[in-house]
Amino acid sequence: MPHPQFQAKTQIGHIHLTVSDLDRSLAFYRNLLGFEITTWYGKSAVFLSAAGFHHHIGINTWAGKGASSPPLDHTGLFHFAILYPDRKELAKPLKRLMEADYPLQGASDHGVSEAIYLSDPDGNGVELYSDRNPDSWPRDAQGNLNMFTHPLELEFLLSELEKE
16 A cells, blocks of 8 residues: 555656766767757756656766766665666667677566666666566465566567567
8 A cells, every 4th residue: 555645646757867977978878778868957967868858867977077986885876777668668778788788787577577787887777677567467366466586588578679
């Protein structure tokens, strides 16, 4: 049951990241993941969007060009997730990533979704995923979600691009 203070349509809006190299991060989020520039904020920040939204991702070098990433043994962001509307749209960045030989950290079928895991150029964890239809989500006898983690067959996902 949702917390009584939250409405059913509550969402998390956008993410804003401090990066060490604006051009390198822009190439990742724009060229590989497919986001479009909506606006520049001076020469030290840029905002990107999918489908004309004002921005989904902000990146900046306000800590200074070449700033170091946080150490792995500290608290902080594990990953953020980008939801694609369907398998075919998820396959598009996967294809670009594979063509660029960009390293993936994992790919999983969770029953409720299919997900690809990687890090951006500054080491921020990124999950690219698409949800399955909720009618097909695995449930136990009491109707509770029964998520799992199985390997995701990337070639099967890429075959979505051949369908028209």
